[in-house]
Amino acid sequence: xxxxxxxxxxxxxxxxxxxxxxxxxxxxxxxxxxxxxxxxxxxxxxxxxxxxxxxxxxxxxxxxxxxxxxxxxxxxxxxxxxxxxxxxxxxxxxxxxxxxxxxxxxxxxxxxxxxxxxxxxxxxxxxxxxxxxxxxxxxxxxxxxxxxxxxxxxxxxxxxxxxxxxxxxxxxxxxxxxxxxxxxxxxxxxxxxxxxxxxxxxxxxxxxxx
Amino acid sequence: xxxxxxxxxxxxxxxxxxxxxxxxxxxxxxxxxxxxxxxxxxxxxxxxxxxxxxxxxxxxxxxxxxxxxxxxxxxxxxxxxxxxxxxxxxxxxxxxxxxxxxxxxxxxxxxxxxxxxxxxxxxxxxxxxxxxxxxxxxxxxxxxxxxxxxxxxxxxxxxxxxxxxxxxxxxxxxxxxxxxxxxxxxxxxxxxxxxxxxxxxxxxxxxxxxxxxxxxxxxxxxxxxxxxxxxxxxxxxxxxx
Amino acid sequence: xxxxxxxxxxxxxxxxxxxxxxxxxxxxxxxxxxxxxxxxxxxxxxxxxxxxxxxxxxxxxxxxxxxxxxxxxxxxxxxxxxxxxxxxxxxxxxxxxxxxxxxxxxxxxxxxxxxxxxxxxxxxxxxxxxxxxxxxxxxxxxxxxxxxxxxxxxxxxxxxxxxxxxxxxxxxxxxxxxxxxxxxxxxxxxxxxxxxxxxxxxxxxxxxxxxxxxxxxxxxxxxxxxxxxxxxxxxxxxxxxxxxxxxxxxxxxxxxxxxxxxxxxxxxxxxxxxxxxxxxxxxxxxxxxxxxxxxxxxxxxxxxxxxxxxxxxxxxxxxxxxxxxxxxxxxxxxxxxxxxxxxxxxxxxxxxxxxxxxxxxxxxxxxxxxxxxxxxxxxxxxxxxxxxxxxxxxxxxxxxxxxxxxxxxxxxxxxxxxxxxxxxxxxxxxxxxxxxxxxxxxxxxxxxxxxxxxxxxxxxxxxxxxxxxxxxxx
Numbered sequence: 001x002x003x004x005x006x007x008x009x010x011x012x013x014x015x016x017x018x019x020x021x022x023x024x025x026x027x028x029x030x031x032x033x034x035x036x037x038x039x040x041x042x043x044x045x046x047x048x049x050x051x052x053x054x055x056x057x058x059x060x061x062x063x064x065x066x067x068x069x070x071x072x073x074x075x076x077x078x079x080x081x082x083x084x085x086x087x088x089x090x091x092x093x094x095x096x097x098x099x100x101x102x103x104x105x106x107x108x109x110x111x112x113x114x115x116x117x118x119x120x121x122x123x124x125x126x127x128x129x130x131x132x133x134x135x136x137x138x139x140x141x142x143x144x145x146x147x148x149x150x151x152x153x154x155x156x157x158x159x160x161x162x163x164x165x166x167x168x169x170x171x172x173x174x175x176x177x178x179x180x181x182x183x184x185x186x187x188x189x190x191x192x193x194x195x196x197x198x199x200x201x202x203x204x205x206x207x208x209x210x
Numbered sequence: 211x212x213x214x215x216x217x218x219x220x221x222x223x224x225x226x227x228x229x230x231x232x233x234x235x236x237x238x239x240x241x242x243x244x245x246x247x248x249x250x251x252x253x254x255x256x257x258x259x260x261x262x263x264x265x266x267x268x269x270x271x272x273x274x275x276x277x278x279x280x281x282x283x284x285x286x287x288x289x290x291x292x293x294x295x296x297x298x299x300x301x302x303x304x305x306x307x308x309x310x311x312x313x314x315x316x317x318x319x320x321x322x323x324x325x326x327x328x329x330x331x332x333x334x335x336x337x338x339x340x341x342x343x344x345x346x347x348x349x350x351x352x353x354x355x356x357x358x359x360x361x362x363x364x365x366x367x368x369x370x371x372x373x374x375x376x377x378x379x380x381x382x383x384x385x386x387x388x389x390x391x392x393x394x395x396x397x398x399x400x401x402x403x404x405x406x407x408x409x410x411x412x413x414x415x416x417x418x419x420x421x422x423x424x425x426x427x428x429x430x431x432x433x434x435x436x437x438x439x440x441x442x443x444x445x446x447x448x449x450x451x
Numbered sequence: 452x453x454x455x456x457x458x459x460x461x462x463x464x465x466x467x468x469x470x471x472x473x474x475x476x477x478x479x480x481x482x483x484x485x486x487x488x489x490x491x492x493x494x495x496x497x498x499x500x501x502x503x504x505x506x507x508x509x510x511x512x513x514x515x516x517x518x519x520x521x522x523x524x525x526x527x528x529x530x531x532x533x534x535x536x537x538x539x540x541x542x543x544x545x546x547x548x549x550x551x552x553x554x555x556x557x558x559x560x561x562x563x564x565x566x567x568x569x570x571x572x573x574x575x576x577x578x579x580x581x582x583x584x585x586x587x588x589x590x591x592x593x594x595x596x597x598x599x600x601x602x603x604x605x606x607x608x609x610x611x612x613x614x615x616x617x618x619x620x621x622x623x624x625x626x627x628x629x630x631x632x633x634x635x636x637x638x639x640x641x642x643x644x645x646x647x648x649x650x651x652x653x654x655x656x657x658x659x660x661x662x663x664x665x666x667x668x669x670x671x672x673x674x675x676x677x678x679x680x681x682x683x684x685x686x687x688x689x690x691x692x693x694x695x696x697x698x699x700x701x702x703x704x705x706x707x708x709x710x711x712x713x714x715x716x717x718x719x720x721x722x723x724x725x726x727x728x729x730x731x732x733x734x735x736x737x738x739x740x741x742x743x744x745x746x747x748x749x750x751x752x753x754x755x756x757x758x759x760x761x762x763x764x765x766x767x768x769x770x771x772x773x774x775x776x777x778x779x780x781x782x783x784x785x786x787x788x789x790x791x792x793x794x795x796x797x798x799x800x801x802x803x804x805x806x807x808x809x810x811x812x813x814x815x816x817x818x819x820x821x822x823x824x825x826x827x828x829x830x831x832x833x834x835x836x837x838x839x840x841x842x843x844x845x846x847x848x849x850x851x852x853x854x855x856x857x858x859x860x861x862x863x864x865x866x867x868x869x870x871x872x873x874x875x876x877x878x879x880x881x882x883x884x885x886x887x888x889x890x891x892x893x894x895x896x897x898x899x900x901x902x903x904x905x906x907x908x909x910x911x912x913x914x915x916x917x918x919x920x921x922x923x924x925x
Contacts, residue, residue: 014751103731129715170697177737182717188587188669191605192472226910232924260813262836269863350812385812
């Protein structure tokens, strides 16, 4: 609406002219430490649990499925289209709906499901974070609407931290309209600073490392 | 030939807390310094500067530069006055290159009292003795602008018979803030009361600081609350024998 | 200061429950921050602050370039950018779009910028329901109040007050257990998310090289607001810009730790454009509204330009001993605390509340914790000077100005200073024995003296000044 007006005011305020070049910004300094996969898994699980998330280190794909099965306890759930979920046999579990590509159908299912099960594009060890990019494999609402979120993280995708994520993915916008970093269950302390979990997002999260 | 130190005693010490000035002189002379008191000194200009009257502050600051331009060292028993001279003269003389230059030349010679002892005199033990339980209040300007924090504690640590107990709100503002104390008197008073609550919790019988303005605020609140705790400037503690 | 300001301050100070609520909440946030920034846990925190300051300086100094780059990238990813010079234009845009889309219900996530432009009020005027979804903001909306604090909008509300609010406005049976109150709000808001036509968010950061916005939250309401409705409008001040996605490595670290002591908040969303063609869900339309509303004025003032570096963490509020006494509602505008004290005069003019820059003891705690190293005390001092210049032009505050002129004259003349000192000592209230004075002697009524004595005792004048003692000693 007021594009030229605002930009003109900005330029005038700065004493710059249209199209005037810009020197380089201060260099980005990303710190990517060396850490073995084992070390990353250990730190990651510790951090997730410190945030009241639950973790499980699966010894095999079968074991991952067994954990999820017991966590679901037969309740109605929605699983994303992440290949790892099929590979583990999670999509075949009783009560689990998957393979949905229609937005409305997905939303309706998620709104009434007890659990949402997703994969993860990355995970960040030092903060206990699961990173999900919206894609044909991963819908946004699965990790958001149901009160329980279970994420299956493949160990190769476990990075040391945010710096490493930004080092390997400097332009997330080229891949997706939505990259979400999920660090623990939803929470608020808005009333008398008392902590309550599961305000809008899931109040319970499980992370299974395969 | 002992080093010559010029004392900028500050208007508040001069007029309201002269014993602090006397204590500073005692400590410095005992350490072998020759203390000189340029009698034409008055004020650093801070009250006007903080109240938004930069022109008036400038006039007073020029006078300060005139008085102290030949000093080898200027010792100041106040964190806020030191920071006014060492940091804010830059802002005041922004448009007066000659005075800016004078201020810049003077700046490295200007020391808050505790920093002078530690950095120039190179001592942390001045041979003082005071049998008392005290707590220390970090004056805001000293703490945040001059980075004066461990220094006074080290000096207090060497005072024989003295026990230093830290209060939980040592770094919180006492609420003085110059004209803030009268313009926003209610808030200032509330801040002072929070401060003295913290002091009382230590069980100390005295509060020590490097700024007499803070001590005036704190003592005023203690007296109003009829609490028998006294305030002491660091210099007064260090001058005790 | 204005009578309104004085009265609000007085009311807040006179309310012990409110004092406790403010004290406890800010104390807790300070403690959380302290734990997250100490040297063992975050050894390079101070370094990060410097980097954040430098990146902001570069960005703000070249803001035209980055606004242009941002816009191109938003468009490249299927979104649209709308520049608004004022609050009215923002509302007009939203209303226009809502009308075109036949929208009735809007859900909103927390955004101080939308408070700044009174968006909800303006929308409600046109029969559009706009529901706040952040729990604290929702409660504030129900109460028809403004946020009390940048990060904790309902900081001042007790659970009893929340119970009253929910019963009164929603008709639910009275509930005082906080967890249950939260679940009541959750249930109400869930329906809204799923029924809303438009989701409006703010933006913690605008990322120029990606045409993306970043949203930082703990509840999940921002994610729902920006994922469930078909249309997403993000509204942000132009100063929220950072050059690169990779700059988030610095900014996310300093923001979370400074605001709530969290290395990362529960959800960090990096959103660019509407959903892509092959994505399953997400909005079909994505708009970023870039707001001026006075920011270009601040931009033009080199000395105070860094006021725009603010990333709205709230740390300055938590650490400010004045905010901890007077609370958020004493401030005249939506931004409170130290950052509010420097933004308000710059956006609304120094005459809006001339006392505001003086409502500070200049302790510097704010500058010490600001993650982008804004020198707030320095800016306050400049604003004070501007207030006095304005008063001089308008011919107000004559007595004070005269007093300082006389004071400066006296201070330039040492002998006068000495005589003035002796005169004051003679006239000043004193007690025998040099104790502290409770009351001014009757007959002497000086406003500053009365103000001082209203709160604490005054030292009585010593028998001799230091210079007199000095002379005697020599």
